Amino acid sequence: MTDFKTLLAGARLPEATVPVCLRGDLTAEFEDLERQLDQAQRETTASLEDVTAAAGIAERMEQVRQDMLQHTYQFRLRAMPRPAWRAFIAQHPPRKDDESGAIVEQDRGVGVNTETFFDELVRRSVVDPELTEDEWKLLLDQALTDRQFDTLANAAWGLNRRDIDVPFSLAASRMTRSSATE
Template sequence: MAAKTSAIADIIGQVKRPEKTVPICLAGDMQAEFEDLERDLAIARDKPAEGTLAGGSNPIATTIAQKIVELRERMREHTTVFRFRGLPRRAWSDLVAECPPAEGAEESGADVDWETFAVALVATCAVEPQMSVDEAGQLAEVLTQAQWDSLFTAAYSVNKRDVDVPFSYAASAVLQSSKKNSR
């Protein structure tokens, strides 16, 4: 007679820790170029095209729109997607213990040294690309605060936020639209 596994053993076997991805465009200088093109496009769209009837397409606007599409593709090529995975409860508490608050900071309610903890958490939770604590520290030095905050927030949230079944408004809208078109 085969041994029966418990319901808890079945549940434990199904556990997959939460994951989150964060895309970061590493060619941030292209953002200004994108903004300039967007402004140029708005101006070009407001002007009627020379030699066309009212409402005709403006070739200048079309050219600018194509430049925007090409720039977006170049920006995607310079985007790295970071993937983070949550830690088991014990690994989390061990990491917290490894980053105690600076002396005197306990009075302010700090339970960790946030500077060292953030770097250690990002490194420990990163599954793609993997990185050491030293590499995470180097990354923190070259990214903007907003980019670093995005990485830290993702690493923190896979550990301290609930996982629920998400709803996608975009997917729902596409499916509703396809239902209408198939009638």
């Protein structure tokens, strides 16, 4: 077993990748093709013409899926060191209601100013791609949906606030067990 000092010397902050398709318009085409394929399969009379039509739809679906994959970028995010995280949290204190002085409902559960915190969290956490200020503005204001942004923000939050477990893959375990017995 490796000693603690060796482990500490090799310590790295947690990272995650988040796939983001920047051609969301293709989703509508894929969904439309999916409905067409479903309809074609329900109406099929097993004639060669029906099977050929369904196969053509399935081929187009695969083309659209490949297009989506070509327009998907794997964003790499990294956690902040603990002191940097604490300082970052302190820069975004929860807002207080002007009249009552109580913490604003949206900020209460998270403990930060949700209006300012998450945009900056994503910016600080994304290590790949490296973006200019203009590219960040384009990405955050025009290219991402709210859901895509939330996915990036949730990943960034999770890197800094959740436990790090040693992952387990049932599929990989099965494959390594079966190849070990051969």
